[in-house]
Amino acid sequence: MVAGTQTPRAAGTPWRSGLSKSRLAIFEQCAKRLWLSVNKPDAAQESNGTKLAFRIGHDVGDIACTLLPDGIMIDGANGMTFAAEATCKALLANERRPLFEATFIHEGVVVRVDLLIPDGAGWHVVEVKSTTRVKPYHCADLATQLWVMRGCGVPVTKASIRVIDTSFVLTEAGNYHGLFTDEQAGDEVAEILASRADVVAAANATLDGPEPALSVGAHCSDPFQCSFETYCRRDLPQSPTWPVSLLPGVGGKALARTMISEGVDDLLLVDAERTAHPLLERVRAATFSGDAYHDAEGVRRDTDCWSYPRTFLDFETIAPAIPRWLGTSPYQQVPFQFSAHIDRGDGELEHRKFLSIDGDDPRHACAEALATLPTAGAVVAWNASFERTCLLKLAAVSPLYESVLRSLADRLVDLLPVARRHYYHRDMRGSWSIKAVLPTLAPELDYGSLTGAQSGVEAQESYLEAIDGKTSLDRRQEIRRGLLDYCRLDTLAMVIALERLQGPASQVLPSQGLPDR
Incomplete structure (x- = not known):
């Protein structure tokens, strides 16, 4: 795989807080979420689980770096343009060493590569994840990096997603060799890469326009829980006090989806014959009457x-x-x-x-x-x-x-x-x-x-x-x-x-x- 063949360069233009790998991922989940993250970031409400996930991700990234002890960290404290210039100098240096957070900018999109490892005459791009298997959005993240690096002329000979191997057992304090396993980029990444320019253009158009008029839906939690969901729900009609989504279990959720598709979202409007399963009927009946189902003898x-x-x-x-x-x-x-x-x-x-x-x-x-x-x-x-x-x-x-x-x-x-x-x-x-x-x-x-x-x-x-x-x-x-x-x-x-x-x-x-x- 070759993402670029000319002399690597830092960037075509300075980066002024435009698009990044994470923002493109946000855009592909929801265009409105991207717009809000740039224009109304204070409307976000991060959950404790999200904060913990970020902490885990940082810890995993740090360990991945320690396994390459001769690596160089590209400092981003002085801005992305400066970091991209520092990356270019490191790529052209006589001594080729692994780079951490190598920074590239192309067409206003900035990426910071977790690991960039010398590989023959080119470089091995590694996207490090804290999960135990590769997920679809990982491939999109890697494709964004490769698209930017191709635009910067960086010769990429290999690209991988590095995930955690659950069979690893810590047998020596501080020795994490074997913790990770790599899955090399394949057809799925190549297919995404081919359309990356169109995605970037669409994301830029979103940022240049007004707040997108998108409704809440299943995308609000797939693949991540959106921190703007409360904001997006503020002007929606008030939901029923007892929505059909309260029906429990796989069967209950399936029935709820069916009823919503029929235009019924209020559990108080559901007839008893629709909840024939004993558990679902208990929930419906107790909700309708306000009287608890309580079988103390049972x-x-x-x-x-x-x-x-x-x-x-x-x-x-x-x-x-x-x-x-x-x-x-x-x-x-x-x-x-x-x-x-x-x-x-x-x-x-x-x-x-x-x-x-x-x-x-x-x-x-x-x-x-x-x-x-x-x-x-x-x-x-x-x-x-x-x-x-x-x-x-x-x-x-x-x-x-x-x-x-x-x-x-x-x-x-x-x-x-x-x-x-x-x-x-x-x-x-x-x-x-x-x-x-x-x-x-x-x-x-x-x-x-x-x-x-x-x-x-x-x-x-x-x-x-x-x-x-x-x-x-x-x-x-x-x-x-x-x-x-x-x-x-x-x-x-x-x-x-x-x-x-x-x-x-x-x-x-x-x-x-x-x-x-």
Whole structure:
């Protein structure tokens, strides 16, 4: 593959904050999103998940650079035109070395190449991704780079997308050789490359024109969640209080799409015969009436056999793209915290906890703390498959505690399917997550009142901040208190939820949703 053959040059014209690889990717998702990102950037609302994804991407890119120790980083602090000129000088230097963030500008489009590696008489272009497989938009990103580099006369002999190999296991601290695997550019990239000039022209036309009049739709979250969705919805007609999209599961979502195509988007307008499946009919009926579906007898029938002492268990985990600890693999879930509430059937609750925020491998200390939990009785979780996986993974690396950890895993019971079978309150809005169920049963247990982490994503972000060497001792202690409070609430929530699900219907709160239409 040859993207250019003449003498490489920095750029045809200086870059004045026009198009880039990321902006072209935004344009291909939604022209309006590109226009807003340039003209109304303050209207964006980034989610915590998006911020965490960016952090992961930066960490992966840094590791990819460390595997080429003789590489040169092209500094972009003084602007893209300066960076492009520095790149040109490095390309023409007598000593050919790998370049990081090599910068090129062509027809007003700037790209910064993750890795540019000498390859014979030319260069190997590498686009580094934090995913474990190549995705369609990766090919578009690579095609944009090749189009710009071709315009700059850079001889490209090979082009690859470098992703993470999940079979990698960290066996030596700091040694990440083998972490990545390459997929070379093929016909898909070549096809995209052939039409890149047209895409650039269309993107420029969008930026030169007024705000595009595009409606919200499936493209708002494919391939990325758009940060301007709230802005775009501001002038839309008010959605129904209870939209058909609340119908749960694959079947419910399929039915919702069918009804929307028929012009019905309000669940209150759906006839009972359309929701013949028992679960969907419960959701429809509870939404229509405002009365919760609560089969307390069914809950008791399913749970009375759960022997005492009952240990309500919840883990918080971190899954680094770059393995931090020996014996771990990319994106392996590693527990750094657990909470356990123990109910011995005598009306008293005992709380046990574990939290590691020193940055060391938390698995062995976590296993040791888990070994102090009761060796008999049911172990209650919400979506128990996750807790089971955590316990078995810990057992595999903790021979001293393997039998007790496997015993905990064998005694797991799951409260989630019990709630799904026997309870639905319309304020849950189609979800049986603990955070959806709890406010309908125990509003006094309010995640929103927590001063630290209030979700699993926030717990992960808090953990990463805590183990950062730049975090002060006072801030680390503040994070510790917040994490302990959050995880404790997760297990206390299960205790109270089970108690009230087993109890009379009078314990279920009336709907707090918006008034019926």
